Amino acid sequence: MSLLQVEHLTRSFGGQPALKDISFTVEKGDSLGIIGRSGAGKSTLLRCLCGLDRPQSGRILLEGQDLAVLPESQIIPLRRRIGLVFQHFNLLTSRTVADNVALPLEIAGIPRDQRVKRVAELLDLVGLADHANKYPAMLSGGQKQRVGIARALAAQPALLLCDEATSALDPETTESILALLNSINRELGLTIVFITHEMDVVRTLAKHVLVLDHGRIIARGLPADILEETSLQAALPSNMEHSPQEGSHAVVRLTVDQHLIMAPLLQNVQEMCQTQASLLRVIPAEDAEYQVLDVLLQVGDVSVATMNFLQQNCHAAEVVGYVPAHS
Numbered sequence: 001m002s003l004l005q006v007e008h009l010t011r012s013f014g015g016q017p018a019l020k021d022i023s024f025t026v027e028k029g030d031s032l033g034i035i036g037r038s039g040a041g042k043s044t045l046l047r048c049l050c051g052l053d054r055p056q057s058g059r060i061l062l063e064g065q066d067l068a069v070l071p072e073s074q075i076i077p078l079r080r081r082i083g084l085v086f087q088h089f090n091l092l093t094s095r096t097v098a099d100n101v102a103l104p105l106e107i108a109g110i111p112r113d114q115r116v117k118r119v120a121e122l123l124d125l126v127g128l129a130d131h132a133n134k135y136p137a138m139l140s141g142g143q144k145q146r147v148g149i150a151r152a153l154a155a156q157p158a159l160l161l162c163d164e165a166t167s168a169l170d171p172e173t174t175e176s177i178l179a180l181l182n183s184i185n186r187e188l189g190l191t192i193v194f195i196t197h198e199m200d201v202v203r204t205l206a207k208h209v210l211v212l213d214h215g216r217i218i219a220r221g222l223p224a225d226i227l228e229e230t231s232l233q234a235a236l237p238s239n240m241e242h243s244p245q246e247g248s249h250a251v252v253r254l255t256v257d258q259h260l261i262m263a264p265l266l267q268n269v270q271e272m273c274q275t276q277a278s279l280l281r282v283i284p285a286e287d288a289e290y291q292v293l294d295v296l297l298q299v300g301d302v303s304v305a306t307m308n309f310l311q312q313n314c315h316a317a318e319v320v321g322y323v324p325a326h327s
């Protein structure tokens with residue numbers, strides 16, 4: 001039996017569908033990333049998965065129990081099987097770090113001595129053992145999220161749901177939080193379902209990916225395949241049709257050896273400047289808006305004439321360093 005089984009889920013707001021016929025399963029130990037542009041239905045799906053919202057139809061089976069139809073009184077114990085990590089941490093400012101982490105255990109009626117032991121273990125796990133008595137206002141964003149993660153793990157959930165858990169953090173802190181979530185998934189074997197709009201998060205954390213668009217699943221699979229497909233989709237002209245129209249031109253996708261693109265330029269440098277030039281590396285453009293490639297060449301003689309030639313034939317050319325001639 002899958003840990004989570006979602007079948008034909010639909011959810012509308014005022015007649016406007018936000019989720020349409022969503023079906024997928026999550027196996028124990030998986031890490032599923034749900035991506036999609038703004039308004040695709042990610043948050044609505046996550047709210048349904050944790051029982052905070054009810055779909056109009058469909059089933060959400062967590063360990064075999066249907067969150068979509070259970071009466072509220074029976075959903076509460078089932079919700080304890082789910083740990084939630086929020087974008088903005090949602091810590092209680094008047095409670096210390098230790099008391100924030102202890103909250104789900106208090107609600108579950110766990111005796112004080114067991115709570116103290118469990119909280120100490122959790123703070124150790126998230127690297128905050130020395131911060132137990134601090135208040136949230138005394139912590140950095142990354143530390144607050146670590147508290148959020150410890151709290152989510154407190155009641156030993158079967159499933160961790162993360163709602164844009166790193167969107168409010170800087171890149172370095174994001175990396176450390178993703179490393180923590182990764183170890184929780186890979187070393188503790190805890191199943192994670194997360195929503196994000198950041199491709200790097202998917203690349204780092206997901207074992208599988210679902211892509212939502214206008215409330216539907218439009219793609220699912222392994223991160224590498226989905227990310228390649230997603231970047232291709234984003235690059236396609238917005239006015240592209242899938243069938244030929246009167247007078248239309250075809251859009252052709254090529255997979256090209258980068259040496260082939262550079263060959264004419266390298267040949268010209270060698271002929272016009274009478275110097276050796278070879279390709280070291282092509283760096284994919286970070287900024288798609290300008291559609292440029294960064295290319296590293298190894299050039300034998302960087303005379304004024306060679307640099308002038310390169311500057312005239314490229315957007316820009318500058319010497320960034322030197323390597324031995326034989327490398």
Ligand SMILES: Nc1ncnc2c1ncn2[C@@H]1O[C@H](COP(=O)(O)OP(=O)(O)OP(=O)(O)O)[C@@H](O)[C@H]1O
Binds near residue numbers: 043
């Ligand atoms: N409580 C609500 N009342 C009315 N419409 C809603 C409600 N919640 C979501 N919607 C609508 O459902 C659709 C999906 O919204 P949702 O917030 O799930 O998308 P999302 O993918 O999480 O977007 P974002 O990345 O911007 O948070 C949107 O059209 C949104 O306006």
